[in-house]
Amino acid sequence: MAANDLVLAMTGASGAPYGVRLLEVLIRAGRTVHLVMSPAGVQVLQQEMDRRIDLEHFRLVDLLGPAAAEAASGQVLYHDHRNFLAGIASGSFLTAGMAICPCSSGTVAAIAHGLSQNLIHRAADVHLKEKRKLVLVPRETPLNIVQLRNLTICAEVGAVVLPASPGFYTKPRSLDDAIDFIVGRVCDQLGVEHRLFRRWGEKA
Numbered sequence: 001m002a003a004n005d006l007v008l009a010m011t012g013a014s015g016a017p018y019g020v021r022l023l024e025v026l027i028r029a030g031r032t033v034h035l036v037m038s039p040a041g042v043q044v045l046q047q048e049m050d051r052r053i054d055l056e057h058f059r060l061v062d063l064l065g066p067a068a069a070e071a072a073s074g075q076v077l078y079h080d081h082r083n084f085l086a087g088i089a090s091g092s093f094l095t096a097g098m099a100i101c102p103c104s105s106g107t108v109a110a111i112a113h114g115l116s117q118n119l120i121h122r123a124a125d126v127h128l129k130e131k132r133k134l135v136l137v138p139r140e141t142p143l144n145i146v147q148l149r150n151l152t153i154c155a156e157v158g159a160v161v162l163p164a165s166p167g168f169y170t171k172p173r174s175l176d177d178a179i180d181f182i183v184g185r186v187c188d189q190l191g192v193e194h195r196l197f198r199r200w201g202e203k204a
């Protein structure tokens, strides 16, 4: 039995547009997405994209706007970050993988040390223990030794560390192109087909 479901968590690192775009792309790819946002993730989203989320009364329309929210038609299942009763808190609930995008240094630390203080940390723990794909998209610069060590621990236990650092060999012409490069690389890791950028060696 293989699940088609994916988990997407957005935490409080800069880079909310990456998370929002990833959600849009996963929806368009026909995937069911279990979405969790940390309170800091909501703060950053508001700061960077002027979108206000009420974590007590989550509405997809506040995150994606009316057209995209309507097109999602039940594909997004939102879970409160404090809800350890959610399916994704258990290894017996099958998923095809999880991305934390953007991923704060605080969340990286919690995963590296198994703290499981919220549903995001717990679902990440579950993906690691079940040997499923866990993609972390950290955004911080410069990185201190603690952050580097925590990222190393995450990589050692099986997470894919995919920093939000777009390549320029695709000749991005806009910020959207740069965002799509990172989102596309996350999709590659999750096995989601896309045409978000031209691959190296691919003809125009």
Ligand SMILES: Cc1cc2nc3c(=O)[nH]c(=O)nc-3n(C[C@H](O)[C@H](O)[C@H](O)COP(=O)(O)O)c2cc1C
Binding pocket: 010, 011, 012, 013, 014, 015, 038, 039, 040, 041, 043, 044, 047, 103, 104, 105, 106, 107, 108, 139, 140
């Ligand atoms: C506007 C804003 C930008 C931030 N940018 C980053 C960042 O790029 N990387 C990071 O690790 N933390 C960043 N932080 C700090 C985190 O949000 C903070 O450490 C928070 O506790 C993370 O909690 P979470 O992992 O539960 O989301 C930022 C905070 C704010 C308000």
